[in-house]
Structure formats: C-alpha cells, structure tokens
C-alpha cells in the first residue's frame with residue numbers, strides 16, 4: 001500500500017481512516033473541524049496542518065467531503081491540495097460530487113504532473129464498517145493500478161469504470177434510483193392502504209414480491225419501523241438527485257421521475273422531516289393523500305421538528 005492521506009474525516013472519511021489503519025497503512029488526515037481528528041490520532045493517524053501539508057506528505061490523497069463547494073474549498077488556495085501536489089502523485093476524489101467539476105480539477109492536477117481519479121462509493125457507513133463498500137474508479141488505468149491495493153483495504157469491490165468523471169456519473173445513476181424507488185414503493189403502499197390494507201402488511205408483502213430491490217429490502221421497512229438515526233437525510237439525497245438532474249440537463253437526458261422525486265423530498269423537508277432518513281418521503285406523500293402522520297411514527301430524535 002502507498003502512503004495515504006484522507007481529507008475530510010466525517011462519517012465516511014473517518015470510517016475509511018479506520019479501515020486503512022486496521023490494514024496497517026501509514027495514514028495522514030486533515031479535517032476542517034480539527035477536533036474530529038483526535039480519535040484517529042490516538043490510533044496512530046498523523047494529523048496534517050492543512051490539505052496542502054497533507055498532500056506534501058503522502059503518495060495518495062483521498063478526498064471525502066460533503067459536496068462541490070467543500071471539494072473546491074479543500075482544493076483551492078494557499079493551503080489547498082493543489083498547492084501541495086507533486087509530480088507523480090495520485091489524488092482520489094471519493095465524495096459524491098459533479099462529474100464536470102472533477103474533470104476540471106483533473107486538468108489542473110494533470111498540469112502539475114499528477115493524476116486525479118474519481119472514486120465515488122456505493123454503500124453506507126455501516127457497509128463501510130462491515131467491509132462491503134463498492135468503489136467505482138474513473139481515470140488513468142495505470143494510476144488506478146498503483147492505488148488499487150490501498151482502495152481494496154477500504155472496500156473489497158473496486159471497479160475501474162473508464163475515463164475520469166465516468167465513475168461519478170455511474171454513482172449518480174445509482175443514487176437517483178434510491179430516491180425514485182423509495183417514492184414509487186410509497187405510492188404502491190399508500191394505494192393499498194387507501195383500500196384498507198394494513199400498512200405493515202402492505203410493506204412486508206411488497207417486500208416479498210418481484211419489486212423488492214436490495215435497497216428497498218432494508219429502507220422500505222423504515223416506513224413502519226424508522227431507524228434510531230437517519231442513514232441518509234432528505235438533504236443529502238437531494239444533493240445527489242440535483243447532481244443527476246444537472247448532469248441530465250448538460251448531456252441531454254430527461255430524468256422525469258428524478259425531478260418529481262426531488263419535489264417530494266422538498267415537501268418532506270418543509271414538513272419538518274429533514275432530520276430523518278429520506279424514506280420519510282413516504283409520509284410527505286401520505287400527507288398529500290390525506291393520511292395524517294401518526295406521531296408515534298416519528299423517531300424520538302426528530303420529534304421537535306415535525307410540523308405535518
């Protein structure tokens with residue numbers, strides 16, 4: 001494995017550091033909120049003073065931050081990753097961000113003699129901890145082969161997709177379907193419920209039918225048994241759906257079901273469901289169908305926010 005640095009020690013970046021340390025890698029890390037680095041430092045991670053200092057110290061920089069704005073913030077400026085890049089090194093941008101932005105950054109990284117790979121992930125914090133994350137990689141194949149064993153320490157399924165930006169596109173193709181499937185499932189459950197079928201019976205029966213995708217098999221149950229924390233909030237889901245809609249507009253692919261789902265996610269946030277898992281889109285649609293939400297269906301941690 002190469003010497004690796006992780007920029008962004010949130011849920012996913014922090015989980016990646018844990019797995020890299022477990023695998024015996026030499027790991028450097030930087031986080032905007034410095035206090036979040038402390039638990040990893042105790043386990044042996046070297047804390048960098050800035051993204052630039054981190055880039056100067058490693059062979060592979062992994063970036064795992066929230067969105068496009070965060071990505072630009074850690075790349076740009078005197079203390080940014082770009083300022084610390086040396087010829088021959090590799091940067092893997094693993095956040096869910098725009099394929100177009102990653103291509104622009106790729107040109108700037110290449111101008112400094114280094115290589116940018118896009119390496120978004122499919123899975124959750126739990127999937128990452130369990131060692132089941134899927135990593136899709138776009139960009140130069142030789143660079144990919146140099147860092148493949150390091151990426152394999154993070155997740156066991158690492159696939160080279162094609163050119164820079166193509167892995168991001170595939171990630172968005174997957175995530176838009178998480179949202180659309182969840183909304184379509186909600187429509188079906190509510191149709192049955194309006195005909196008198198018990199909600200739990202409708203959910204369980206549909207989950208034994210041909211439409212039950214792997215993600216619906218865990219997420220659809222959140223309609224009747226919400227988790228004790230949000231796995232992926234409406235806001236996070238909207239960020240990904242918006243990236244897909246923007247890309248669709250750019251390349252000329254209409255995404256009608258994604259557009260509709262985006263509106264329902266907005267409704268869910270407006271009803272005060274913003275802190276729950278995005279499966280709560282069910283309750284936004286239920287409200288539109290005239291079915292008031294049972295207060296008992298609101299998880300304890302989200303009770304103060306709910307307005308519908």
Ligand SMILES: NC(=O)c1ccc[n+]([C@@H]2O[C@H](COP(=O)([O-])OP(=O)(O)OC[C@H]3O[C@@H](n4cnc5c(N)ncnc54)[C@H](OP(=O)(O)O)[C@@H]3O)[C@@H](O)[C@H]2O)c1
Pocket residue numbers: 007008009010011012013031032033034036064065066067069070071073074094095096097121122123124125231232236
């Ligand atoms: N969570 C999942 O299940 C999941 C699954 C697949 C992909 N993803 C993607 O993975 C990425 C990270 O998700 P996450 O769950 O790890 O999110 P998170 O826990 O909220 O962590 C976000 C990280 O981004 C940093 N950040 C945000 N804005 C920044 C800025 N302007 N400048 C510098 N750093 C900034 C945060 O720093 P601070 O600590 O200072 O706020 C934090 O380290 C996202 O693109 C997400 O869509 C997440």
